[in-house]
Structures are given as structure tokens and as C-alpha cells.
Amino acid sequence: MENLIEIKGVTHAYKTPNGLLPVLDDLNVTVPEGEFAAVVGPSGCGKSTLTRLVAGLMKPDEGEVWLHGELVKSPRKTVGMAFQNPVLLEWRTILDNVILPLEIVAPSMPRADRIARAEELLELVGLAGFEDKRPSELSGGMRQRASLCRSIVHKPDVLIMDEPFGALDAFTREDLWQTMHKLRAQEPFTAVLITHDLRESVYLGDQVIVLSGRPATTQYVLDVHYPMEDGERKLDGLYSPECAEMLATLRDQIKIAQGRVPAAAGAA
């Protein structure tokens, strides 16, 4: 299969008042089409920076990001983004929030088609009947579901998620993991998921990429072999010996990564 996302030798530093802050150092990631890459790493190591580079919101100092065989120089209409904060627009209904990307990407699409597309997704994530509600009327988990719908409403080929479930309680989070698998079965995106939850990375990822401490480089890549039942990943699978072993490996890797985090933040 074609590698849909290719990050080649990406190096990046931020200019700060205290000088250059190197954040990414010769980072390499490849994600085949249709696959799900989970990225874990110590806090502040540069995970969000990576998402902004993949989205084309920033250019790396060195190295290249390729999406679908094209070098990324600026934002592309075929990318979807979701964040820890659902960032729904309070003055729009849930339906109109989901439609928002279509207004940019497909300005000539008839409103009826936009509504049909948004309703299809809202139904899929269990938000049917909430179309006309305001974001403030929904729970945190429901808002994040709406935010996920918005991030894929325009059928992006790449979905970038930066700790989308990080602010949710454990049970809601597990519900959303399952919703994520449901969406994957229906929608053709390739995904990068930043997370700080190792169980989440194993349950959702086809590969888990462990980043080292800042400046982040690819420290370890785990190929996930999830115990499947009826071709499906069940939550109970997380308690299988296979998953326990993968989780133990990841935990060890995170410890190594954390050991490399410089004690004091600031310039190198």
C-alpha cells in the first residue's frame, strides 16, 4: 500500500526570546493509506508541533512532509483537524458547526447536500436529534463527537487529532474510542492521533510511534497486533496478554523518553 503520510527528516526549532528552542530533530514517520498512527511522547516534546507541520500550518526548518505523493507547502483542503478542546462555535447550532468546513472546501455545494452529509455523520456518532442544539447544551463527550464530525465532514484523506479525548472522563473516553473505530469503518481517512494514553494508542493505533524527549525524534515504533474477535477490536482485548506486553514495552519506552527531557525548559 502507498504511504499516505511521509515525514522525512523533519527538524524544527522555535525562535524564543531566549534563543532557539529545538523541538523536532530528524523525525521520520510513515503511515500507509487507511492506517492509524498513534503518537505518544513526553509532555512538551513537540507532538502538537508535529500536527501543525503535517497540516501545513507551519513549514519545518529542515526535512519534508509528503501527503498523498505531494510535498506539503501550505494547508490543503483534504486535511481534517480535531483538538483536545472541541472548539465549537457557540453561535452556531451543532448541525451548522459540522457543516463549517464545507463552507470553505465546497462553497458551491447545495445546502441540502451539506445537511445530508452532516446528518449522516451525526447519526453515526450517536448525535441524531441534536442537530439544532447549541454546543453549550451538550456534554463534553457529545461536543467532542460533534467536533470529530466536523473534522471529517469534507472527506479529508488525512485526519489529524491532537489529544482529542484528553479532557474526557475514562468511560466517555472508551465510548469515543469505539465511535472512532465505527467512523474508520465508514470513512476513508488515514489518521495521526496524538495521545498521552497508552491504552488508547494500542486500542486505536495500527502503529504506535514513541517520540523521545525534546527535541523529539522517532525513538521507537510499535506495530500493533491487536487480538481481534470477528474482525473487530473489542475493548476487552486490552486485558489480553498480547496487549499487556505491548503496553509494558510502551511504558518502558516512555520512561526512556522522559529520561531525555532536559531538566530546565529554555534555550539549548
Next chain:
Amino acid sequence: MKTVQKIAVPMIAIGLFVAFWEFIVWFNGWPNYVMASPSDLPAAYSKFWNLFLSGSWQTLWRTVAGLGLAVFFGTLLGMIMGFSRVARDGLYPLLVGFNAIPKATLVPVLALLFIGEHNFNTVLMAFLISFFPIAVSVGIGLSTLEPEYRDILASLGASRFTIFRKIALPKTLPEFFGALKVSVTLAFIGTNLVEIISPHGKGLGALFLSGQTNSNYPLMFAVLIALAVLGILLYYCVVALERIFAGWAERPHQ
């Protein structure tokens, strides 16, 4: 029931206030030239009703014109400061300094700059005194927009203008209207300041001044009450606009 209460409670409050005022004047035995009492006012209104009408109109349109300018240029300044760090660093001290100048000192300056242009001077003062809160609130609203709000559209290649129109602008509306409520009162003060201080002025302020020169104290108090009514009217117009354009920001009760 709810609406009756919403109207009745302020009415009763006003009634109590007027009664208290009447009582204080009666209790102290103050004559008219020390302090007019509410019962003196109807006579003043009926005697000078045409002056009140034309004066109110003068004051009203110049206040609204000044406020309109303040909205336009205040928003523009706010946008410049909100989008550019350099502009913010450069403009902010200037604006704060300008805002700190007591505006009464500007009346003679403007009068000399634009001799005889009474309408223009008044509108200009209403503008000068009221644009600051709008500029600051729009500037802060835009500069504190969380990056994720920008990124949901920026990641699709949307232009800065589209992001402004679809996200930044509506998101700052609640702050904008908060500032507008302050500005409308300030613009009103600015108009009256010029009307009262400059000779041969127009509007309610000039009527107040003529009451003063003729020692017609009931007239002066009648003007004050008319100003208060006009101020309340303007304020609630802004509140109504806020309901229409930023009603979504109001949390539903309970």
C-alpha cells in the same frame, strides 16, 4: 407574569425615587433656587416643550453619529491591534495616554481648530470620548482568540479574512457589545460636554446652560431628567441590538 414584573419593578423603583426626592425637598424646606422638586418639573416641560423636543433631537443625533464613528474606527483600530503585535505595542500607550486626557480640555482646542463648526465639533467629541473601550475590547478579543479556533479554518487554507468573518468577528461580539454599553454613555457625555461648555451651543446641554443663566432651576432639573431618559433609551437600544446579534452568548437561566 414575568413581563409584568419586569416592567413593574423598575417603575416602582422610579416612583419611590421621585417620592423620596419630593420628600427631601419638602422636609428641608428648600426653595426652588436651591433644589427643584419633581412637582416643579411638569410646568417646565409644558412651557418649553418645543425646546425640549428640538434639543433632544440635536443631542440624540449627534451622540448617535459620534458613536457610529466610534464603532467604525474603534473596530478598525481594534482589528489592527488584534492582528499585529507591533501595532499593539505601538498604539496601546498612545491610546491609553489619549484616553487619560480629561476631555473637557479638548473642547476649546476643537473649538479653535474648527471654528463655528458646532455640529462637527460635537460629533467629534462624542467620537473621541467613546472609541477607546471599543478599540480595546475588539483588540483584546481578537488577540486572545485561541489558536485552535483559527486552525480549524486555517488548516483548510481559508484566508485571514474568512477566518475573521466566520470566527473572530462573531466570537468577539459579546465583548464588543459590552464595550458598546460603556461607549454609548460616554458618547452621550461627550455630546453634552460640548453643548454645555461651548457658547451658542445647541441641544439639551445648551438648554441647561440657558436655564442656568436665567436662574430657572426647575428648567435645569427638567433638562437633567430629560438627559437621563435619553441616556436610558440609548442604553437599551444597545441592549436590544446585543440580544439580536450576540444573544447566543447569554447563558440560559438554570
